[in-house]
Amino acid sequence: MTAIDGKVVAITGASSGIGEATARLLAEYGAAVVLGARRTQRLDELVQDIRDRGGRAIGCVTDVLRQEDLERLVGGAVAEFGRLDVLVGNAGIAKIGPVADLDVDGWSAMIDVNLRGVLNGIAAALPVFRRQGHGHLVTTVSTAGLTITPTMAVYAATKNAVRTLLEGLRQESTDGVLRTTAVSPGFVRTELADSIDNTQVREQILHNMGQIGIAPEAVARAIAFAVEQPLDVEIGDITIRPTVQG
Ligand SMILES: NC(=O)c1ccc[n+]([C@@H]2O[C@H](COP(=O)([O-])OP(=O)(O)OC[C@H]3O[C@@H](n4cnc5c(N)ncnc54)[C@H](OP(=O)(O)O)[C@@H]3O)[C@@H](O)[C@H]2O)c1
Secondary structure, eight states, rough: OOOTTTTHHHHHHHSHHHHHHHHHHHHHHTTTTEEEEEEEHHHHHHHHHHHHOEEEEEEOOOOOOOHHHHHHHHHHHHHHHSOOEEEEEEOOOOOOOOOOOOOOHHHHIIIIIIHHHHHHHHHHHHHHHHTOOOEEEEEEEGGGSSOOOOTTTHEEEHHHHHHHHHHHHHOOOOTTTTEEEEEESSOOOGGEEEEOOHHHHHHHHHHHHHHOOOHHHHHHHHHHHHHSTTTTTOOEEEEEEEEOOO
């Protein structure tokens, strides 16, 4: 038994990597999980696997660019499990490369998914949290926003925009209703590099992930730590990176 037992948690970007690992771990700890992403087959298989292990899970096809999808994700949690305790805004892409490449489409895509996607989740969840009198927003940002490295400028900017957003929301929400947590992972072995169009940069990131990347389960444990705290305790920021990462 942990304090996670019985919580209702919606996760965006749940079809792979950190989102999937978080879904599995929280479900194992007794949370009901509501899983959003675009790849339906991956979602269906994950939901089935969690259920086969005795967990409670539903899937909800979600493109975070579509506000109505986030409304359905949050609404699905409330309809199926009675409320929403936690929204993990985890969906993200990394179309990284030097700014000089002028990948305007890639910049827009990152701003849309990494920032607007989180805003869409907040817009859907906040009214429910206010109505309930409690709620917790967890977002996956990145160490890319803490140590700015070449090729990651725009990606880092989107992540730091979310960091700023959460801090602003926290300052506006000191009535005790809302908790916010920004989780900053370093290199984690996931499918994130698939979204990188620049071949050379993709190879480099894949190399780094393979050499030093930690397992997504490590980030899931950090998220679980934030989620399991009592309602009067807010874990604002967690940085979790490979011990050998510079
Ligand atoms: N891996 C790392 O080293 C690392 C480090 C720091 C931060 N992060 C952050 O961690 C988060 C999770 O990434 P990951 O590393 O676990 O990579 P991943 O395995 O590629 O997972 C990304 C997830 O985001 C979802 N996604 C992408 N675009 C979406 C959209 N428009 N609508 C809904 N879902 C969308 C993907 O699902 P679908 O394609 O099925 O929609 C997938 O489930 C991201 O925010 C990433 O920036 C990762």
